[in-house]
Amino acid sequence: DGGITQSPKYLFRKEGQNVTLSCEQNLNHDAMYWYRQDPGQGLRLIYYSQIVNDFQKGDIAEGYSVSREKKESFPLTVTSAQKNPTAFYLCASSNSGLTKNIQYFGAGTRLSVL
C-alpha cells in the first residue's frame, strides 16, 4: 500500500540528547514536510523539502535539523538546542508546485522528555 510511514510511534528524549524521527514515503512525491502539533493547537511548519538535497526552514526551525538524501526519506533530528521538544510530530508529502498541493500525512510520532 502507498503511504507515509513514521517511526517510532512514541519516543522519549533525555536532557542534552539528540533524537531522530523517521519519515519514509512510497508515493513518489517530490515534496516532504515536518510539522509540530502542541496540545489544543494546529500544526506549525518546521522544515520542508521540495527536492532531494535541498530543504528550507519553516516557521519554527530553531532546534531542529533535517536531511534529504533520498526522495523517499526525510528524517528530522530534534537537537538538544530545542528546549521544549515535547509535542506530536507529523510528516507529510505532496507533489509540489501547484496551488492544489494536497499534503498527505503519516500517523505521527509523540515525543516526550524524560
Add this chain to the structure above:
Amino acid sequence: AQKITQTQPGMFVQEKEAVTLDCTYDTSDPSYGLFWYKQPSSGEMIFLIYQGSYDQQNATEGRYSLNFQKARKSANLVISASQLGDSAMYFCAMREVFSGGGADGLTFGKGTHLIIQP
C-alpha cells in the same frame, strides 16, 4: 493577526444532522488554496476537501462540501448526515502561492473538536 481562524473550539451534534464548521482566513495573495483535514484520536491527519481561490464552484466530496464565500474570506465545511465516526478534530488550512515566500507549507487554524451524539 491569525491567518486562519476557527471560532468553534467544540461542537456537539446529533447523529444524522448536518454540521457546519466555520473557517475564516486572511490573505492578500490573489492565488491560494484552502484545505480541510480531519484528525481522529489516533492522530493522523486525513485530507477531506480542497477549494482553490479561482474555483468558480464550491467544492464537494461525498458528504463534505465547502461553502466558499471569497468576499467574506470564509471557507466553512459542511458535513451532511453526520455519523458517529465523524467525531474528531477538524482543521482548516491555507496555502498562499506568492505570499508564502515560495514555501509549500500549510498554515493551520487551531481546530474544532466535533462530537457526534447518538
